[in-house]
Amino acid sequence: GNSVTQMEGPVTLSEEAFLTINCTYTATGYPSLFWYVQYPGEGLQLLLKATKADDKGSNKGFEATYRKETTSFHLEKGSVQVSDSAVYFCALCGDGEYGNKLVFGAGTILRVKS
Amino acid sequence: EAQVTQNPRYLITVTGKKLTVTCSQNMNHEYMSWYRQDPGLGLRQIYYSMNVEVTDKGDVPEGYKVSRKEKRNFPLILESPSPNQTSLYFCASSYVRGISYEQYFGPGTRLTVT
Numbered sequence: 001g002n003s004v005t006q007m008e009g010p011v012t013l014s015e016e017a018f019l020t021i022n023c024t025y026t027a028t029g030y031p032s033l034f035w036y037v038q039y040p041g042e043g044l045q046l047l048l049k050a051t052k053a054d055d056k057g058s059n060k061g062f063e064a065t066y067r068k069e070t071t072s073f074h075l076e077k078g079s080v081q082v083s084d085s086a087v088y089f090c091a092l093c094g095d096g097e098y099g100n101k102l103v104f105g106a107g108t109i110l111r112v113k114s
Numbered sequence: 115e116a117q118v119t120q121n122p123r124y125l126i127t128v129t130g131k132k133l134t135v136t137c138s139q140n141m142n143h144e145y146m147s148w149y150r151q152d153p154g155l156g157l158r159q160i161y162y163s164m165n166v167e168v169t170d171k172g173d174v175p176e177g178y179k180v181s182r183k184e185k186r187n188f189p190l191i192l193e194s195p196s197p198n199q200t201s202l203y204f205c206a207s208s209y210v211r212g213i214s215y216e217q218y219f220g221p222g223t224r225l226t227v228t
Contacts, residue, residue: 043219100145104156
């Protein structure tokens with residue numbers, strides 16, 4: 001079945017450092033890919049998405065490119081801020097999946113120090 | 115304000131005592147879903163509903179029930195809770211429209227079963 005694997009955390013960075021959170025997936029066909037962010041005490045919010053190969057999703061300085069050849073959707077940001085501290089989830093929705101079902105990775109905790 | 119609300123936000127209960135967690139959305143979304151979040155496992159889908167009176171099992175439905183009598187509400191019912199259902203629960207909703215929809219999440223309900 002479909003699955004998502006994320007790098008384990010926590011990831012601890014200093015403010016203005018470069019961020020990469022790796023995400024790879026296993027799925028048949030052409031799934032849609034998502035990054036969700038969960039701030040402390042809150043629900044998940046969609047950060048960015050890509051629905052076909054080579055698409056780049058971007059939002060709030062974060063970017064991720066849908067790489068079909070490496071089955072990856074790595075999250076990057078050039079300069080992190082303390083306010084980016086959160087849990088980040090990579091997720092996919094299978095090609096032709098009935099039910100809008102999202103399959104999530106385990107989540108990666110990001111801590112940014114000032 | 116567009117939102118998904120859940121109640122209660124925190125609940126401590128004892129084994130076997132029936133409980134209901136409510137979920138309501140004000141965006142007229144057809145699709146609603148329940149997830150549980152456990153450390154190291156990410157979010158896993160419990161049940162989902164494509165519209166009123168249409169529900170189906172997700173990946174981890176055992177021990178849970180749902181109903182969808184109105185479009186805006188999707189309660190999660192634990193008839194006889196057990197300690198392994200201690201978890202953080204999220205309700206989500208979205209439109210059913212292709213593959214680039216966004217799912218909106220509630221703030222979460224932290225359940226402890228002793």
